Amino acid sequence: MRPNIRPANPADLPAITTLDEVCFDSDAWSAAAWAEEFARLGSDRVVLVADEGEVAGYVVLLVPGAVEDPVDLLRIAVAPAARRTGIGRQLMSAVVQRCAGRTILLEVAESNESAAALYRGFGFTEISRRRGYYAGGEDAVIMRWQEDHE
Template identity: 75%
Template sequence: MCFGLMAWSTVAWTTEFERLSDDRVILVADEGTAVGYLVLLVPAAAEDPVDLLRIAVAPEVRRTGVGGQLLTAGLRRCAGRTVLLEVAAGNESAGALYRGFGFEEISRRKGYYAGGEDAVIMRLENAA
């Protein structure tokens, strides 16, 4: 599991796939087996921001570029658009990945996650 106790349940995944449409995109990295995934919510109206809902990489292939490849592919899907995401303040590796792609912190949600951890809201203007 990529997120331990925070992983999506089978019901959550089933719901996600049932809701697939032009506005919901799931990308899966595959090297013989699924090693990561990215979920975007892409509104039809170009002026509305894209939400990066989830990105995960299997522990055994972290820091090998899979996350960057998923993020690159996802950002290509929403080129020229604003992309928003939230990340746990303590998730330094994810924060570094996002900053490396040009995301900037725009606000925080205090105590948003279980255990009272803050959510950092990040934005990327004009995704490439």
């Protein structure tokens, strides 16, 4: 069964907050931070969810009003039980479709090879690094997607 990729709605907030805690543990966003993200839906935030009768994954985008400004992919997660099923790929497909004609930026931990491989598969390329950005001194790899790379 392919999940329905759809915009998040306020009823999704508890499930997304819980999924974020499962996926990111001590790096999870607080309930207050998630409430702030949801308060900005429709202005400059887009949250898409993979819905299989429950939230199986999500992606958060910061979408500036000016089309020349890059979109920031702030967060993406897939429930552990739903990983390796194509949900991450479906969420990323929805992102690049939603952001057609725009540049997308993201950062990924250097050690997160599965996520980096997913992003490279969509044409993201490394443009820089933030040395020692993550806990333990791990680098953040900054990646960019532009439509001509798709």
